Amino acid sequence: MSIASISAVTDEQVAALRQSHGSVFPGAAGLLRRWWPLLAAVVYLAWSMWYFDFGRLLDSSERVLALLRNFVIWQDMGDWAYRQIYVGIAQTLAMAFLGTLLGTLGSLVLGFLAAKNVMPLAIVRQAVRRVLDILRGIDQLVWGLVFVRAVGLGPLAGVLAIFVSDLGTLSKLYSEAIENIDRKQVEGVRATGAGPLGIIRYGYIPQVLPVFISQSLYFLESNTRSATILGIVGAGGIGMIIIERFRAQLYDQVAFVVLNVLVLIFAIDWLSKRVRLWSIGEKHDA
Amino acid sequence: MLKLDKLTRRFGDNLAVNNANLEIPDGQMVGIIGRSGAGKSTLLRLLNRLIDPSEGQILFGDADIAQLKGKELRAWRSDCAMIFQQFNLVGRLDVITNVLTGRLYELPQWRSMAQIFTPRERAFAIQALDRLGMAHTALQRAETLSGGQQQRVAIARALAQEPKILLADEPIASLDPMNAKIVMDALRDINKQDGITVICNLHTLDTARQYCDRIIGMQDGRIVFDGTPDLLTTQMAREIYGAEADEAFNEAATSTAIPTGPARARELA
Amino acid sequence: MTDIPMMGGSAGASGDAPRDAVSTFERHRAELRASKRVWNIVALGAFTICLGLSIWISQFYPDRLANGIPRIFEYFGTILPDLQWDVLFEGRTEEGRAVPGSLTFWYTDFWDYVELLWETILMAITATLIGAAVAFVLSFPAAANLAPNSWLYWLSRRFLEVCRGIPEILLALVFVFMIGIGPLAGIIAIAIHTAGALGKLFAEVNENASSRPVEGITAVGGTWAEKMIFGVVPQVAPNFFSYAMLRFEINVRASSIIGFVGAGGIGQELNRVISFYSDDRVLAVLILVVLMVTIIDLISERIRLGYIGRENF
Numbered sequence: 001m002s003i004a005s006i007s008a009v010t011d012e013q014v015a016a017l018r019q020s021h022g023s024v025f026p027g028a029a030g031l032l033r034r035w036w037p038l039l040a041a042v043v044y045l046a047w048s049m050w051y052f053d054f055g056r057l058l059d060s061s062e063r064v065l066a067l068l069r070n071f072v073i074w075q076d077m078g079d080w081a082y083r084q085i086y087v088g089i090a091q092t093l094a095m096a097f098l099g100t101l102l103g104t105l106g107s108l109v110l111g112f113l114a115a116k117n118v119m120p121l122a123i124v125r126q127a128v129r130r131v132l133d134i135l136r137g138i139d140q141l142v143w144g145l146v147f148v149r150a151v152g153l154g155p156l157a158g159v160l161a162i163f164v165s166d167l168g169t170l171s172k173l174y175s176e177a178i179e180n181i182d183r184k185q186v187e188g189v190r191a192t193g194a195g196p197l198g199i200i201r202y203g204y205i206p207q208v209l210p211v212f213i214s215q216s217l218y219f220l221e222s223n224t225r226s227a228t229i230l231g232i233v234g235a236g237g238i239g240m241i242i243i244e245r246f247r248a249q250l251y252d253q254v255a256f257v258v259l260n261v262l263v264l265i266f267a268i269d270w271l272s273k274r275v276r277l278w279s280i281g282e283k284h285d286a
Numbered sequence: 287m288l289k290l291d292k293l294t295r296r297f298g299d300n301l302a303v304n305n306a307n308l309e310i311p312d313g314q315m316v317g318i319i320g321r322s323g324a325g326k327s328t329l330l331r332l333l334n335r336l337i338d339p340s341e342g343q344i345l346f347g348d349a350d351i352a353q354l355k356g357k358e359l360r361a362w363r364s365d366c367a368m369i370f371q372q373f374n375l376v377g378r379l380d381v382i383t384n385v386l387t388g389r390l391y392e393l394p395q396w397r398s399m400a401q402i403f404t405p406r407e408r409a410f411a412i413q414a415l416d417r418l419g420m421a422h423t424a425l426q427r428a429e430t431l432s433g434g435q436q437q438r439v440a441i442a443r444a445l446a447q448e449p450k451i452l453l454a455d456e457p458i459a460s461l462d463p464m465n466a467k468i469v470m471d472a473l474r475d476i477n478k479q480d481g482i483t484v485i486c487n488l489h490t491l492d493t494a495r496q497y498c499d500r501i502i503g504m505q506d507g508r509i510v511f512d513g514t515p516d517l518l519t520t521q522m523a524r525e526i527y528g529a530e531a532d533e534a535f536n537e538a539a540t541s542t543a544i545p546t547g548p549a550r551a552r553e554l555a
Numbered sequence: 556m557t558d559i560p561m562m563g564g565s566a567g568a569s570g571d572a573p574r575d576a577v578s579t580f581e582r583h584r585a586e587l588r589a590s591k592r593v594w595n596i597v598a599l600g601a602f603t604i605c606l607g608l609s610i611w612i613s614q615f616y617p618d619r620l621a622n623g624i625p626r627i628f629e630y631f632g633t634i635l636p637d638l639q640w641d642v643l644f645e646g647r648t649e650e651g652r653a654v655p656g657s658l659t660f661w662y663t664d665f666w667d668y669v670e671l672l673w674e675t676i677l678m679a680i681t682a683t684l685i686g687a688a689v690a691f692v693l694s695f696p697a698a699a700n701l702a703p704n705s706w707l708y709w710l711s712r713r714f715l716e717v718c719r720g721i722p723e724i725l726l727a728l729v730f731v732f733m734i735g736i737g738p739l740a741g742i743i744a745i746a747i748h749t750a751g752a753l754g755k756l757f758a759e760v761n762e763n764a765s766s767r768p769v770e771g772i773t774a775v776g777g778t779w780a781e782k783m784i785f786g787v788v789p790q791v792a793p794n795f796f797s798y799a800m801l802r803f804e805i806n807v808r809a810s811s812i813i814g815f816v817g818a819g820g821i822g823q824e825l826n827r828v829i830s831f832y833s834d835d836r837v838l839a840v841l842i843l844v845v846l847m848v849t850i851i852d853l854i855s856e857r858i859r860l861g862y863i864g865r866e867n868f
Contacts, residue, residue: 005448006389006406006407006410006448009406009409009410009413013409013413014405014406014409017408017409017412017413018405018409021412021421021424023424023425024382024408024411024412024424024425025405025408041684044680044681044684045681045684045685048677048680048681049681051677052677052678052681052737052738052739052742053737053739054739056734056735056739057734057739057743059734060733060734060735063732063733063734064733064734067729067732067733087612090608090612091612091613093609094608094609094610094612094613094615095609095613097605097606097609098606098609098610098613098615101606134845137845137848137849138841138844138845139808139811139812141724141812141815142812142825142829142841142844145815145825145826145829145830146630146829146837147627149630149829149830150623150626150627150629150630150631151622151623151626151627152623154614155612155613155614155615156613156614156615156619156620156623158613159613159615160623160627225722226722228722229722229724229725232724232725232728232815232816233815233826236613242725242728243728246728246732258721258725261725262720262721265720266720334774336770336773336774360776360777360778361776362776363773363774363775363776364775364776365776367774367775368774370767370770370771370774372767373767373771374767374768374770374771374774375768375771376768376771376772376785376786376789376790377765377768377789377790378789378790378792379785379789383785387771387772387775387777387781387785388775390772390775390776390777390778390781390785391775391776391777395778395780395781398777398778398780398781398784398785399780399781399784401784440771443771443775447775447776
């Protein structure tokens with residue numbers, strides 16, 4: 001009768017098993033080898049909290065309270081320029097729409113120029129791709145700032161910023177879609193004796209159009225979100241109203257506008273989710 | 287002594303376990319047989335409280351297991367080890383850590399969170415593994431082992447719990463006959479050597495006859511047979527298994543003896 | 556194709572069954588085509604209205620565009636450095652002055668920029684770590700299959716939604732006001748957004764984790780936390796790591812622009828040079844930012860692939 005019980009394990013047995021199965025008993029070195037990433041993260045965080053002076057978070061309580069109070073207590077609501085606020089929101093939507101539309105049109109051209117199977121000239125293809133890399137490499141907000149400097153404050157700069165950064169990303173996605181198409185259909189069109197543009201119109205476009213449309217719709221959604229903040233650098237839309245009110249210390253109005261923006265963002269998320277589900281459902285029905 | 291009193295579990299309108307009354311003395315090896323969906327699995331899960339009973343009592347000593355909550359419930363689970371058809375090991379953890387999880391209830395929370403185990407615990411886990419002939423795999427990932435090996439690791443984990451009762455839910459249904467025999471031998475060994483009560487769901491009759499002191503037959507959630515293997519007549523067994531009789535019943539191809547004929551298809555779900 | 560309807564039409568009410576079927580089909584087809592045409596016109600109309608409204612609201616008129624576009628090229632002309640080949644690699648003169656036309660002259664403030672880039676990367680690392688830690692903790696109650704109870708599930712879900720709903724730069728704006736100008740505000744803002752974004756992804760990974768190991772740990776008497784640590788974490792750790800690294804790449808970008816509202820990093824300098832000067836310094840900083848982002852992406856990709864490769868092995 002040998003009832004296995006941990007209390008029956010003698011020190012001699014432990015020592016003997018340590019001998020025979022040494023690797024199962026990790027020493028300090030073994031523990032360190034296992035836990036060093038976590039340890040490193042903790043040490044780094046402790047250091048960076050000192051480096052970035054996280055203690056300041058505790059000092060600022062008075063200002064925080066004042067700000068939060070102003071966020072919550074809304075005064076003189078009758079005098080708020082609601083018209084301006086909602087025009088700002090409409091402007092944001094308009095910027096996103098125009099920027100995405102222009103980006104899509106531009107990407108239609110650049111996407112084909114960057115696709116290996118359409119553009120045989122390596123020099124052109126590579127040049128286009130490098131330009132796209134640069135467009136992508138610079139953040140939309142930086143483009144916003146640059147265009148504000150170039151064409152002045154207002155939605156025009158925002159549209160251009162969305163256009164340029166979309167151009168970088170959409171063209172790349174488009175060219176990938178083009179490179180992934182079925183070659184046989186193109187051969188079929190070529191066999192009819194169509195010219196290069198004819199081949200693109202009848203051989204490529206029918207295949208890639210659904211992909212293009214769904215990607216552009218997705219970008220419309222994400223651009224609406226990013227357009228709300230483009231105004232922070234002066235590129236028009238609701239963001240500009242937020243930053244104006246903020247500078248004027250009208251925090252209650254800031255809170256109101258931000259709430260509106262959040263509702264807008266959630267509404268767009270919901271809507272685009274609906275549209276996606278609906279389009280998937282459509283495909284299932286077909 | 288484990289006593290079930292009018293134990294019932296409903297899923298919607300379906301009675302998975304219907305008014306089960308049982309008394310299982312300590313140290314018995316009990317096999318539960320029945321066709322798929324007869325409620326065997328639900329009964330075992332009720333005992334471990336992986337699912338809650340709708341009505342009735344589970345008495346162990348003076349305690350009503352059906353009413354346990356929080357720490358007491360976890361204490362019960364640690365006393366009442368469970369073996370699963372699909373082993374339920376943590377595939378990406380090494381074997382020794384899987385066995386050590388059997389000690390979790392005893393561990394202070396901070397030690398389990400940091401995964402720190404004492405040398406004594408590790409030695410105990412190695413002993414448990416060694417008993418199943420698996421000590422050499424201690425540092426391998428559990429998912430790299432074969433099904434039979436994984437089930438042996440799962441039994442070692444159960445042993446690490448120092449259980450009073452061992453529940454096994456179709457422990458050999460996913461294994462080939464050779465491994466099935468090793469696993470059933472191990473369960474019987476634990477039952478005989480350590481005096482631990484073993485309650486085992488088995489799909490096939492021959493295994494139950496060969497290994498168990500007592501057989502319980504279930505049909506549509508009710509206990510329809512309870513007695514020693516020799517009391518189970520062919521007529522009775524046919525009734526318990528119904529349409530699945532031929533498969534469960536085929537004495538020629540037993541699931542724990544090395545088959546002479548072709549391996550047969552097994553229900554995996 | 557075209558003569559079939561004519562046949563169907565001429566058959567009239569002759570009562571011939573197959574012909575009737577053809578005419579029914581043709582009628583359906585015509586209806587379908589008509590309704591499709593109506594939809595196309597409606598869609599086109601809606602599109603035109605959207606376009607018109609957008610142009611009107613954002614005053615995107617051709618004359619403004621015509622005025623603006625030359626100014627864009629003009630602007631890009633001004634930010635190009637005036638490099639001269641013969642002095643390109645000249646160092647500083649003995650008085651410590653850089654020669655105009657040399658790289659040294661263009662990048663006079665090079666080491667200041669490097670320091671700011673370093674700060675930017677540190678901001679991204681710190682924010683990613685803090686955000687990922689919060690996301691890690693909340694991803695378990697926010698996973699439908701793991702949440703200990705429904706109100707904790709609801710609460711953690713909503714919290715993560717709010718965290719990722721507010722744009723980082725708006726948060727940074729508020730934090731700059733609350734705790735002052737500097738990288739701390741940026742870190743907090745990015746960390747909050749990261750917690751929300753990663754928390755959602757982590758929770759989705761958790762929801763796809765196998766329940767068997769969790770059941771195994773339940774059956775040995777483990778607490779909820781032990782089920783998560785032993786049953787779930789080993790399964791999801793590689794995915795968590797990948798997502799966190801991808802987020803880090805995003806956060807490097809974010810921390811390079813969050814300085815626009817005064818929240819530290821190279822963005823603050825970028826904002827300053829773009830807003831106050833229109834000379835070659837703009838391009839100098841931009842090039843460095845793009846370089847940094849590219850290099851970080853490459854390194855991070857290596858680490859990710861290395862880790863995943865090792866995991867698969």
